[in-house]
Amino acid sequence: xxxxxxxxxxxxxxxxxxxxxxxxxxxxxxxxxxxxxxxxxxxxxxxxxxxxxxxxxxxxxxxxxxxxxxxxxxxxxxxxxxxxxxxxxxxxxxxxxxxxxxxxxxxxxxxxxxxxxxxxxxxxxxxxxxxxxxxxxxxxxxxxx
Amino acid sequence: xxxxxxxxxxxxxxxxxxxxxxxxxxxxxxxxxxxxxxxxxxxxxxxxxxxxxxxxxxxxxxxxxxxxxxxxxxxxxxxxxxxxxxxxxxxxxxxxxxxxxxxxxxxxxxxxxxxxxxxxxxxxxxxxxxxxxxxxxxxxxxxxx
Amino acid sequence: xxxxxxxxxxxxxxxxxxxxxxxxxxxxxxxxxxxxxxxxxxxxxxxxxxxxxxxxxxxxxxxxxxxxxxxxxxxxxxxxxxxxxxxxxxxxxxxxxxxxxxxxxxxxxxxxxxxxxxxxxxxxxxxxxxxxxxxxxxxxxxxxx
Amino acid sequence: xxxxxxxxxxxxxxxxxxxxxxxxxxxxxxxxxxxxxxxxxxxxxxxxxxxxxxxxxxxxxxxxxxxxxxxxxxxxxxxxxxxxxxxxxxxxxxxxxxxxxxxxxxxxxxxxxxxxxxxxxxxxxxxxxxxxxxxxxxxxxxxxx
Numbered sequence: 001x002x003x004x005x006x007x008x009x010x011x012x013x014x015x016x017x018x019x020x021x022x023x024x025x026x027x028x029x030x031x032x033x034x035x036x037x038x039x040x041x042x043x044x045x046x047x048x049x050x051x052x053x054x055x056x057x058x059x060x061x062x063x064x065x066x067x068x069x070x071x072x073x074x075x076x077x078x079x080x081x082x083x084x085x086x087x088x089x090x091x092x093x094x095x096x097x098x099x100x101x102x103x104x105x106x107x108x109x110x111x112x113x114x115x116x117x118x119x120x121x122x123x124x125x126x127x128x129x130x131x132x133x134x135x136x137x138x139x140x141x142x143x144x145x
Numbered sequence: 146x147x148x149x150x151x152x153x154x155x156x157x158x159x160x161x162x163x164x165x166x167x168x169x170x171x172x173x174x175x176x177x178x179x180x181x182x183x184x185x186x187x188x189x190x191x192x193x194x195x196x197x198x199x200x201x202x203x204x205x206x207x208x209x210x211x212x213x214x215x216x217x218x219x220x221x222x223x224x225x226x227x228x229x230x231x232x233x234x235x236x237x238x239x240x241x242x243x244x245x246x247x248x249x250x251x252x253x254x255x256x257x258x259x260x261x262x263x264x265x266x267x268x269x270x271x272x273x274x275x276x277x278x279x280x281x282x283x284x285x286x287x288x289x290x
Numbered sequence: 291x292x293x294x295x296x297x298x299x300x301x302x303x304x305x306x307x308x309x310x311x312x313x314x315x316x317x318x319x320x321x322x323x324x325x326x327x328x329x330x331x332x333x334x335x336x337x338x339x340x341x342x343x344x345x346x347x348x349x350x351x352x353x354x355x356x357x358x359x360x361x362x363x364x365x366x367x368x369x370x371x372x373x374x375x376x377x378x379x380x381x382x383x384x385x386x387x388x389x390x391x392x393x394x395x396x397x398x399x400x401x402x403x404x405x406x407x408x409x410x411x412x413x414x415x416x417x418x419x420x421x422x423x424x425x426x427x428x429x430x431x432x433x434x435x
Numbered sequence: 436x437x438x439x440x441x442x443x444x445x446x447x448x449x450x451x452x453x454x455x456x457x458x459x460x461x462x463x464x465x466x467x468x469x470x471x472x473x474x475x476x477x478x479x480x481x482x483x484x485x486x487x488x489x490x491x492x493x494x495x496x497x498x499x500x501x502x503x504x505x506x507x508x509x510x511x512x513x514x515x516x517x518x519x520x521x522x523x524x525x526x527x528x529x530x531x532x533x534x535x536x537x538x539x540x541x542x543x544x545x546x547x548x549x550x551x552x553x554x555x556x557x558x559x560x561x562x563x564x565x566x567x568x569x570x571x572x573x574x575x576x577x578x579x580x
Contacts, residue, residue: 015483023342023343024343047375052313053312059353059376059379060350060354060356060357061350063350067349083219085383086349087382087383087550088573089380089383090235090281090380090525091379091381092254092262092281092283092378092379093377093378094254094255095255099476109237109239109276110239110240110276113577115575117239119264131312134254136235136237136281140549140550169488188554197458198459199306204498204499204524205495205496205498206494207468207487208494230528232526233525234494234525234526235380235524235525236523236525236526237523238521238522238523238524260377260430283378380571382571382573384544384552385545399527399566400527400529400530401568406464408552421545424571426525426527426571428527
């Protein structure tokens with residue numbers, strides 16, 4: 001396929017470590033469970049601050065889960081030298097999300113030289129059969145020096 | 146899954162006929178090749194008016210293909226009584242599309258009482274391995290009387 | 291204009307109080323600075339947790355600011371009885387946002403019976419001339435009993 | 436403002452002529468009525484093929500009007516050397532559009548080196564007070580040689 005990724009630059013563990021380093025995270029916030037060609041599965045670990053009134057996962061928590069999933073997907077395919085920047089994010093909220101980890105299944109739609117376009121499906125670990133949000137995103141890839 | 150479709154109301158042929166009737170189309174413009182639970186595959190037949198300068202399929206042609214795919218998906222799952230209306234369409238253009246039929250693979254993300262949310266992947270029959278556009282859309286479903 | 295709001299149901303102060311009540315917020319997180327017909331201006335107060343590496347305002351903070359601005363806009367025009375639910379959010383990130391309050395200028399595009407569609411422009415108080423993100427959103431409005 | 440356009444490269448008439456040339460249009464399809472710093476107003480001329488059943492302007496016609504408005508906006512600010520390519524288009528359909536010219540009011544949100552982000556409000560000349568669709572779009576700008 002044109003514009004498809006052809007190889008992986010980093011393992012799941014390397015991606016996870018890089019993200020924690022980048023955020024100077026003192027404790028684990030995210031697990032990168034699997035990376036494959038054009039694919040990633042991540043898990044944003046549940047914290048109470050992710051709830052909003054009504055005891056459902058909040059919009060900002062969903063945003064964070066989707067953005068990190070797509071960032072992990074870029075990182076694994078492009079490597080650590082380039083800092084991808086979120087350019088566009090389109091989120092459809094589909095169902096109330098019960099408290100739990102937010103699982104993101106990301107898929108690369110296009111990996112160009114300047115833009116990566118991806119989609120992510122979000123699930124709560126408390127009800128893993130229910131698609132709670134669907135997100136597409138574009139990330140600008142800085143030029144190599 | 147919550148909000149998932151549980152049965153089909155129409156066959157592929159019925160959906161195709163309804164669309165042609167609705168548009169008072171004198172000749173065939175669209176083939177509905179397959180409908181399944183939460184799934185549809187359509188084919189917008191190539192006409193020269195779908196080309197733009199540079200001999201690639203135009204944006205409006207892509208829009209038409211995506212909108213018809215999602216309309217066919219709603220129609221097959223909701224039946225002919227309700228007139229769904231496009232509410233939001235978000236399109237990511239991924240690659241130049243060579244002249245050919247535009248194949249749409251639609252998937253239902255949510256079928257609620259008032260809103261259907263779908264995604265569609267578009268391909269040109271001239272290069273069926275290349276994802277040329279990815280589209281998500283929301284359709285408002287009118288109330289039953 | 292069809293589908294335009296014709297009157298306000300709540301003052302800026304009432305909207306602000308309702309949001310703080312709804313989130314059981316112990317301290318002020320948001321100021322609703324102005325509400326007008328089809329318009330709102332809000333200010334998400336700066337907290338250090340809104341920063342990401344590189345000392346810029348984070349994506350989730352922007353999401354929160356946009357979502358609260360649009361929620362305030364709905365609330366002021368629809369009143370407190372109805373609980374609007376975010377259905378779609380499309381965000382374009384335009385510039386790095388320096389640390390500061392996030393100012394949201396929301397505008398109603400359509401206030402229908404079942405759906406409110408809005409846009410919000412986001413600015414940082416540290417550089418109030420620079421549009422840092424532009425967001426459009428749809429909110430589902432539950433039926434009145 | 437960072438990333439804001441600072442000057443115009445072409446007049447309204449030049450933009451209109453370039454678009455007609457580019458599409459090898461035998462008759463006038465579009466009027467570029469006004470270009471200003473960060474602003475454009477265009478008019479897609481009514482043709483019967485823009486109608487869909489129910490005698491309202493079709494989705495593809497709206498798409499065309501929005502895409503041309505944003506293309507005109509880029510062209511006027513970037514000049515004729517660069518061929519901008521639509522990357523993302525997000526459309527919210529707000530009201531039924533009565534038969535007429537489709538007026539587009541485009542506004543530049545960001546003009547970067549590699550990406551232009553814009554919004555367009557669409558109106559029908561048959562009912563010029565009613566906002567019928569709101570569109571945001573991103574266009575990739577090719578590198579200069």
